[in-house]
Amino acid sequence: MIRTEELLLNVGPQHPSTHGVFRIIVKLDGEVITEATPVMGYLHRGTEKLAENLNYTQIIPYTDRMDYVSAMTNNYVLVHAVEKLMGIEIPERAEFLRLIVMEMQRVASHLVWWGTYLLDIGALSPFLYAFNDRERILSLFNELCGARLTYNYMRVGGVKWDAPEGWIDKVKTLVKDMYGKLDEYHRLVSDNEIFLARIKGVGKYDAETAIAYGLSGANLRSTGVKWDLRKNEPYSLYDRFEFDVPVGRNGDCYDRYLVRLEELRQSLRILEQALAQFPGDGETMGKVPRVIRPPAGEIYVRIESPRGEIGCYIVSKGKAEPFRLKFRRPSFVNLQILPKLLVGENMTNLVTILGGIDIVLGEVDC
Amino acid sequence: MQRFWNDPISWGHAGIYLLGAIAVLAVVILFVTYAIYFERKVIGWMQYRRGPNRVGPLGLLQSVVDVAKLLLKEDTIPAKADKKLFILAPVLAFVPSFLVLAIIPYGLKLQFADVNVGFLYYIALSGVTTIAIVIGGWASNNKYALLGGMRSAAQMISYEVPLVMSVVGLTMMTGSLNLRDIVVHQGSYFWQWNFIPQIIGFVVFVIAAVSELNRTPFDLPEAESELVAGYHVEYSGFRFAFFMLSEYIYVYAIACLATILFLGGWNPPLPQLDFIPGLIWFALKFAFIVFFLFWIRATLPRLRVDQLMGLAWKVLLPLAILNIFLTALGIELFGKGG
Numbered sequence: 001m002i003r004t005e006e007l008l009l010n011v012g013p014q015h016p017s018t019h020g021v022f023r024i025i026v027k028l029d030g031e032v033i034t035e036a037t038p039v040m041g042y043l044h045r046g047t048e049k050l051a052e053n054l055n056y057t058q059i060i061p062y063t064d065r066m067d068y069v070s071a072m073t074n075n076y077v078l079v080h081a082v083e084k085l086m087g088i089e090i091p092e093r094a095e096f097l098r099l100i101v102m103e104m105q106r107v108a109s110h111l112v113w114w115g116t117y118l119l120d121i122g123a124l125s126p127f128l129y130a131f132n133d134r135e136r137i138l139s140l141f142n143e144l145c146g147a148r149l150t151y152n153y154m155r156v157g158g159v160k161w162d163a164p165e166g167w168i169d170k171v172k173t174l175v176k177d178m179y180g181k182l183d184e185y186h187r188l189v190s191d192n193e194i195f196l197a198r199i200k201g202v203g204k205y206d207a208e209t210a211i212a213y214g215l216s217g218a219n220l221r222s223t224g225v226k227w228d229l230r231k232n233e234p235y236s237l238y239d240r241f242e243f244d245v246p247v248g249r250n251g252d253c254y255d256r257y258l259v260r261l262e263e264l265r266q267s268l269r270i271l272e273q274a275l276a277q278f279p280g281d282g283e284t285m286g287k288v289p290r291v292i293r294p295p296a297g298e299i300y301v302r303i304e305s306p307r308g309e310i311g312c313y314i315v316s317k318g319k320a321e322p323f324r325l326k327f328r329r330p331s332f333v334n335l336q337i338l339p340k341l342l343v344g345e346n347m348t349n350l351v352t353i354l355g356g357i358d359i360v361l362g363e364v365d366c
Numbered sequence: 367m368q369r370f371w372n373d374p375i376s377w378g379h380a381g382i383y384l385l386g387a388i389a390v391l392a393v394v395i396l397f398v399t400y401a402i403y404f405e406r407k408v409i410g411w412m413q414y415r416r417g418p419n420r421v422g423p424l425g426l427l428q429s430v431v432d433v434a435k436l437l438l439k440e441d442t443i444p445a446k447a448d449k450k451l452f453i454l455a456p457v458l459a460f461v462p463s464f465l466v467l468a469i470i471p472y473g474l475k476l477q478f479a480d481v482n483v484g485f486l487y488y489i490a491l492s493g494v495t496t497i498a499i500v501i502g503g504w505a506s507n508n509k510y511a512l513l514g515g516m517r518s519a520a521q522m523i524s525y526e527v528p529l530v531m532s533v534v535g536l537t538m539m540t541g542s543l544n545l546r547d548i549v550v551h552q553g554s555y556f557w558q559w560n561f562i563p564q565i566i567g568f569v570v571f572v573i574a575a576v577s578e579l580n581r582t583p584f585d586l587p588e589a590e591s592e593l594v595a596g597y598h599v600e601y602s603g604f605r606f607a608f609f610m611l612s613e614y615i616y617v618y619a620i621a622c623l624a625t626i627l628f629l630g631g632w633n634p635p636l637p638q639l640d641f642i643p644g645l646i647w648f649a650l651k652f653a654f655i656v657f658f659l660f661w662i663r664a665t666l667p668r669l670r671v672d673q674l675m676g677l678a679w680k681v682l683l684p685l686a687i688l689n690i691f692l693t694a695l696g697i698e699l700f701g702k703g704g
Contacts, residue, residue, distance in 0.1 A: 007509060009509050009513075010509075031513070118667065121668060122582060122585070122666075122667040122668025123667035124409070124582075124664060125409075125412060125413045125664050125665065128414060128415060129414070192667065194583055194666055194667050194668070194669055195667050197669070197670070197673055198667060198668075198673075346670060346671065346672065347513070347671075348670045348671055349670070
């Protein structure tokens with residue numbers, strides 16, 4: 001007698017395409033997924049609990065290790081929350097530096113995504129091209145703050161290091177080169193028949209679903225919702241610069257791909273303007289008390305990280321340590337939609353969809 | 367050569383036969399070693415990297431060291447695996463890959479076995495490797511390996527059909543399946559070679575061949591990003607090396623076949639260039655095909671399973687049949703070799 005059985009397949013935690021220690025238990029009927037259960041927490045370090053015993057400056061390095069592909073934005077969300085709670089004024093030069101590194105970080109982060117996504121789909125070379133270009137950005141960060149990945153660059157009240165001599169010019173040439181690289185990426189990949197066949201119409205959802213699941217970033221914008229905190233709730237100096245918020249239409253992996261690449265271009269536009277307006281001199285650290293003790297109260301701030309809306313919620317009892325600290329991590333929230341998207345899909349589409357969401361496991365597990 | 371085979375077997379004959387076999391073996395092993403090196407170098411250059419450059423001058427000994435490493439590694443057989451089949455699979459994959467080399471003519475007189483159904487012999491034996499891959503995937507008792515093995519079976523069987531069909535048109539023109547006759551039939555001007563009148567057949571052949579080799583963009587059986595390593599995920603040490611070896615020997619065989627069937631074998635592109643020996647022309651064309659295989663690996667993403675099947679049955683097969691029809695029409699209207 002011939003009978004068929006469902007195949008229970010453990011994808012991860014050691015699997016090349018889960019981008020870290022992430023596990024999905026999939027039930028397969030042939031190669032079609034009938035059920036998918038994500039299992040997370042392999043990288044959980046209890047950042048939020050640890051923070052309760054640390055003072056605010058000590059928490060900053062922990063934020064580096066959440067979304068380690070985009071540490072600058074994580075730095076910012078924490079110091080921004082504290083500054084807002086204490087009402088600290090930031091010198092303009094410091095704010096400019098913060099904005100420049102954040103946008104550079106967005107470019108670097110999207111490059112990582114672009115490269116690894118194509119690696120998931122089976123193209124080897126773009127990964128190395130992307131990392132080659134990202135390397136330049138990391139080297140610039142290294143010059144600025146002595147670290148390539150976990151920067152610990154921002155402080156409550158400003159930034160730790162001023163830009164070294166000639167640094168701004170180097171960023172200017174980088175931005176100029178990156179425009180050309182971006183066109184090259186489009187020529188190389190965006191119209192490839194096989195690539196289009198792989199991602200067009202895959203992992204589709206509409207705007208309503210996206211909002212119901214709390215998605216943000218490119219995952220939300222690919223459905224046509226124009227929501228970018230840099231525009232909608234301007235923080236830092238974003239209201240001074242001109243840029244567009246790219247949106248998709250169909251909400252599939254292809255639109256997410258195009259939205260991210262267009263975001264790269266917009267980041268370069270912001271960088272261009274910011275570098276032109278960069279103040280020649282000034283302080284990089286505002287007036288901050290020796291020990292940071294925010295007044296009793298609570299605050300929630302949110303900013304646009306490359307992965308979506310990253311938020312920081314602080315409850316202070318007037319002490320040097322927070323009473324409670326909570327991060328709203330976009331990767332974690334965006335990942336919720338995965339089981340819904342995977343059902344009925346081919347096993348091959350698992351990596352296409354998971355990669356399209358763009359998660360960083362350090363942030364999912366925190 | 368033909369008389370040699372018809373003579374009664376003596377010790378001298380057997381000795382020559384054995385030495386010849388060892389020579390081919392050496393050539394092929396040397397090819398595999400340096401094909402891997404060459405592939406890594408070429409892809410490295412295409413990706414702003416240097417490729418292997420540490421072991422030996424220019425990294426030339428890298429592959430040798432890799433093989434030595436595989437030899438020295440612990441030989442593990444998973445506890446739940448079907449032990450007999452697990453051991454059998456790499457052998458079964460490897461043996462036919464060597465057997466197919468017997469029929470390849472490198473020159474007018476340089477050939478091991480002059481089989482008059484040469485191409486069919488190749489197809490028949492290379493099919494055995496598919497079975498080995500399925501057995502390997504099954505015997506490992508690993509779900510990823512099983513999925514890889516099943517994919518591989520489906521893919522190789524599907525692509526064998528257009529592969530065979532693409533050569534039919536050419537056979538009609540030549541009137542023979544003998545590989546030597548096919549080369550002889552192609553003239554000594556490069557526009558007389560089969561790839562021009564049989565351009566559809568050539569394209570179908572190349573695509574189907576890449577798929578037969580399980581190489582990008584058709585490397586689904588071992589799709590790293592989904593199936594980790596596919597059918598050989600549980601294999602290690604020298605058993606793994608056997609799978610790799612047979613894979614690269616097929617690269618060698620397919621490149622030879624493409625040269626013989628479509629690119630005029632050892633014929634020079636112009637008769638004036640006749641002073642260069644045929645073996646060199648053969649090697650040049652062969653190297654071009656091998657380079658092409660490496661080149662697309664650095665360039666293209668991977669297809670999805672259903673798209674792969676669709677391509678075989680809905681595009682390549684009709685094209686191959688169209689090619690047969692057009693060839694038949696051509697022969698009828700203009701006569702053979704027109």
